[in-house]
Amino acid sequence: MFMEEPSQKKLKLGDESGQDGGVAEASVVDAETRLEDSVPERYIELVFTWSSKPFTLSIAEVFDLKASLQSLTNVPPERQKIIGLVKGKLPADDVCVQSISGDLRLAPGKKFTLIGTPQGDEIKDPSQLEFLPDVLNDLDIDFSAAPEAAAAYLHDQRNKRKIREISAKLQVNIIHPLREGKKLLVLDIDYSKDVFVLSQFAPGTRAEATTAILDTKPLTSGALPPQECVRPRLHEFLEAVYPHYDICIWSQTSWVWLETKLVEVGMLGTERNYKISFVLDKTTMFSVFSTRNGQPYRHHVKPLQIIWNRFPQYSAKNTIHVDDLARNFALNPRQGLKISAFKDAHTPRAMSDRELDKLAIYMVHIADLDDLNKVQHKDWKNVVRGLRPDFDAPST
Known part of the structure; x- marks a missing residue:
């Protein structure tokens, strides 16, 4: 027993006896069937x-x-x-x-x-995230003001080993091609957590997690739409500096959280006059141990050397790291530029924030310098005041 070939099929019009309509060959149908059968799928x-x-x-x-x-x-x-x-x-x-x-x-x-986030891995509450942020504010340390401490970190054998280990296994997904002759801007994006007491290291010290360019507390909780959690003028800032700098986003969170939020706030996947070159997540950070007011505590750092090892076109001379936590600059204090933290989005004070406008002026101003390693970024706001006296108002 076998099946008829498509060309042998008949189509009857009318009843089974053919009394009302006779029999006609379905030539058109057969031709289309043969055509579909003869053209293989192209993969x-x-x-x-x-x-x-x-x-x-x-x-x-x-x-x-x-x-x-x-x-x-x-x-x-x-x-x-x-x-x-x-x-x-x-x-x-x-x-x-x-x-x-x-x-x-x-x-x-x-x-x-x-x-995209896999099925079942949706982030429903910040407390469910696998990597808690470092606490900050009164526990922050300015390593640019403590060169001896910074030198100790740089020459610490454990820190050198950790940098080698991370560099050896580092895999970077290039989202947009790196451009020849451009400097590198490294931006912080972490998520916020409610104020809490850091009893294990500094009893009685109150501290709050923040970020430089997003208010991630309402972002993760869903209290505000993602676009309304963005620091004012963020996209304009990135568009202003992009002609001079490739852009890296470095987050103390997981990759899944990071990529999801970058899309939600419009930094990835949208047509803008800037591109994110690559991102780094928590796996590229490690802990160091510091002392604050006589109290020891541990915090994570973002060592720029792992970027320089992976991309030799970047170095201490052409990299600037913007963060609201100075202690993230522990291994690279001269490349660090601290800006005020952004929080309480949608309040009048937050909506009038112009920190990124000031930062854009400064970064464009220094973009043509041959060696950023010689620049004291700690004084960046004084430089902006000299260039633009109208921006002399205090920051949020």
């Missing part, structure tokens, strides 16, 4: 990164892409943010890859980035 192999990990997949239709991404990463289609594959939105699910290749220049081996 294209693509390469993407997600959560700093590389993946390869072969797809025939846009639907295959979304399904394959979910299979490999457990990120459902409605959460998938695809960066660098095509300009604009993806075509409909039933569009064949070969038509994308022709119309939108999708070539085999094309690389792109996937951003």
Whole structure:
């Protein structure tokens, strides 16, 4: 027993006896069937990164892409943010890859980035995050004012070993190509936590976690829309400095949290006049031990040397690290520029904040200097006052 070939099929019009309509061969249907059977699906192999990990997949239709991404990463289609594959939105699910290749220049081996939270890993409350931020405020340390302490950190054998270990296993996902001749701006983005007492190291000391460019307390809790948690003029600041600096975001949080929030606030995946070159998460940091008012305590640092080891075009001469925590500069105090912390978004005081406008003026002003290592960034606001007296008002 066997199945008929499509060309042998007959289509009867009318009842089974053919009394009302007779019999006609379905030539058009057969022709289309033969055409579909004779044209094989065309697959294209693509390469993407997600959560700093590389993946390869072969797809025939846009639907295959979304399904394959979910299979490999457990990120459902409605959460998938695809960066660098095509300009604009993806075509409909039933569009064949070969038509994308022709119309939108999708070539085999094309690389792109996937951003999205896996099913079941949604962040519902800041307390559920796996990595608590360092406490700050009255526990912060200005290492630029303590060169002997900074030198001790730099020459500490444990710290040198940790930098070597992190550098050896560092994998960086380049989101946007690094540009020749540009300096490097490293920006902090962490999440906030309520004020609490640091009893284990400094009993009675009250401290609060903050960030330089976002108020992440309402961002993580959902109290405010993501765009309203952004420090005023953030995007304008990045657009102003981008002609001179490649941009790195360094967060003391997990990669999943970081990429999700960067998309939500519009720093990734949107058409703007700046690009984020790469991001680093908590795995590139390690702990050091400090003393404050006679009390020992541990805190994490962001060692720029691991970036310089990975990308030799950057160095102490052309890197600037902006953070609201001076102690993050422990291993690179001369590259650190401390700005005021941003919090209480949506209050009149926060909405009138112009710290980033001032910072843009300063960073553009020093952009042409050959060696930033010789600049005292601690005095940056005095420089801005000299350049723009109208910005002499106190910061938030």
